[in-house]
Amino acid sequence: MNQNLSSYWIFYTVANAGNISKAAKELYISQPAISKSIQKLEENLGCKLFSRSSRGVVLTDEGQLLYGHVKEAFETLTLGEDKLKRSIDLGVGHLQIGVSSTLCKFVLLPYLKEFIRQNPHISISINCQSTNETLDLLDENKIDIGLIGKPDNLKNINFYYLDNIEDIFVANPDYLSNLKKRGITRDSILGNSTLMLLDKHNMTRQYIDDYLQDNHISVAESIDISNMDLLIDFAKIGVGVACVIKSFVTKELQEGSLVEIPLGIPIHKREIGFAYKENLKPSKSLQTFIDFYRTYRPEETL
Template identity: 35%
Template sequence: MSKLDLYKVFCTVARNTSFSKAAQELYMTQPAVSQGIMQLERELDTRLFTRTSKGVFLTDEGRLLFDYANSAMNLIHVGEEKLLELKNLTTGELKIGVGDTISKYFLLPYLEEFHNRYPNIKFKMVNGTTLEICALIKSGSVDIGICNFPLEDPALELVPCTDIHDIFVYGEKFKSQLAGTVTLEQVVKLPLIFLESKSNSRKYVEDYMLSKGIKISPEFELGSHHLLLEFAKINLGVACVTKEFSQKYLNTGVLHQVSLTEEIPKRSIGISFLKSVSLSPASTKFVEIIKNQLLD
């Protein structure tokens, strides 16, 4: 077998933890699969699998190799799919990595516009944090990501789209304490509600506050922006939220914005994709739609 074939066999066995199941998936005989794995192990001079009565399992070295080989196979598969999409966007799939909040408050109008123009292109939406989406882009699992900026990754092309602002909000319980203009030092003395620490939005605000010598210790760490608003609504604390995604609560007076002596600097939402790989026709059109609508 060629080296590429060997790695295809290797990844298939690793996913199935079985020579026989891998053979069925690859339309090969089980001895041919076994011989392929032994050939790869000889060439690498490394044992990749542990054979047991319950199946075959990756060794530590095998797991390390699988992470890279599987990403490479995914990228090759993506390349083949993108060739098929050249047929005037009459078929294909657009895979987007995006979080729930950005989907709801930013992405939906562009998805609607794209679908109206190209109804035969399927959408696959993969949910994740900004860092998780970056990993998905680099592994070839998604075509583009819609992420919270700032973001530093030399492998990615970054296209800022719209500015957003981080603010603190509170319910009726804290009205007397926060009615006037206050400092960040005063805010952090109250129970705080933040996104979980792996969130890029949380990291941005936390880094800014640390630059001012202020360390936070949130009372609540949550996994969604909606929960931040709901927790603040029932007076569990003061929540750090995105202003543009909180207008319903602010406009109806359910929550109130903290007036700070110094506002947190704005940041942005944007599109990210691999620099080293050309965008598919579907991805290119989708990015164009977003850019054009933002210019209108």
Template identity: 50%
Template sequence: MNPANIPLYHIFLTVARSSSISGAAKSLYISQPAVSKSIKKLEESLGVSLIKRSSKGITLTNEGNILYRYLHSAFETISAGEDTLRHIHELGIGHIRIGVSSTLCKHILLPCLKDFLTEYPHMQITISCQSTSHTIELIENNEIDIGLIARPDSAKKLDYICAGQIHDIFVSSPQYAKGLIERENISSNDIINNSNLILLDKNNLTRKFINNYLSSWEISSDTAMEVNSMELLIDFVKTGLGVGCIIKEFIKEELNNKSLIQIKTPSTIKPRQICFAYSKSLPSDSACTSLINFLKSRTFY
């Protein structure tokens, strides 16, 4: 398609609808010679005759009728698109793409979105669940707008909204801890050194963080059982398969009802910050701006 023909198509369409050069000129607020010149220019560009003049006015040639049908459909589609955009603007409709791990989604993101959608009921949300490292990559590649992650040491291209701190602790079922103490004839201080460790897979940032902690106390995680989600890790530990490292804030109920107990560690594990992360170059008119402003005014746990 020749882009230079687009304004000529509009003039031709107006002429075809009014069946009159003068009527088209009046509708378009231009002179009749300007309309005639535009039609001639379009005919020369396409290499066909589009209109026939007679004492009764303007009629379309066969080629003109074919072009009219296509242009009518195309301009109707454009008009529908404009109406949709207008509707979106009036209702505050937008599309926000969010990346998050399944665990953070359940415990932090969903409560936030419930309140956010009360204020913005027409907002469209897409949630993609994956690891923190993958979420950061998607943000940097502009494949998602915002992500809920454990704040990394790097990723300087991102801005952050703090959503609170999380505390990693080692836990087991009471039965597993009791059986290990009796079987190995050890004290509760030695459980973590003698237990079957259950950890997230090695590519997970949480696992790398915990590996660094264990290494500082010369505790090996090489033989640890690996799972790919925190929810699955919790289930494995509750079943009594070993000692797992789990985020304390996400198992408050289990700790309160004693279905899980905290295992002593050589030292307290440094807390981590949970953040909503987004690109520094995110457009100011992005639909995500509404969510960012909402999150900045929210009080987290």
């Protein structure tokens, strides 16, 4: 566009008013200023836009052609302003959240359920990745916020603590009974069973690998599983011993379909929470979510 927007607004107003004097009153500028603006626009476009009549000014054929496009443009701008105002009034926005599949199901969903009820006009995008990958996405500004296990180095991350999680080893009672029949004692179960763990890129897996190494536990056989749900299901049918988060198998432990394997040295609990970059000003949607999770507590806590 070779002309500035104000020139087209003056042209549009004069065309609608059909009179320079009337347009001057609507625009709160002088008639000579309007005439000068129209003259400059005509010179730049290389054609006459108005012809004078006894009643004021009338659009020429070239003016009519330009007017049709200018009218459409200003109506589109007005529509955009109206939609923006309604969006602001309704709280319309978009929020991108990064989270592991495990924390998504067992921790994030209760928060989202209530947040969406309170803020139905904020759309949510979920990016299911490991904590390590979620931290990378935060660093690259590809997500707004992440639900993560607290890493050793937070760098430029603002971390809001939600709760502790406790990793335990569980197995089907029949699987443990068969180990006992083979002469395997409770203290040596981990080193003599099929151990089922999350994938190696997962922060939980790295944490458990460190535990096994620090306590000199050699694993005879292991299976990498992609998510916590499968770990729990495989343990329930007797595939092996699974490392799971204790609060996620409360029901199974209570009903006896899974049994917790006692450890001589317990696994230290880990912190989980919401994290976002502290050096970026939160969007309105993110700030709404931050304010929400700082006060809301789901009925079922970890």
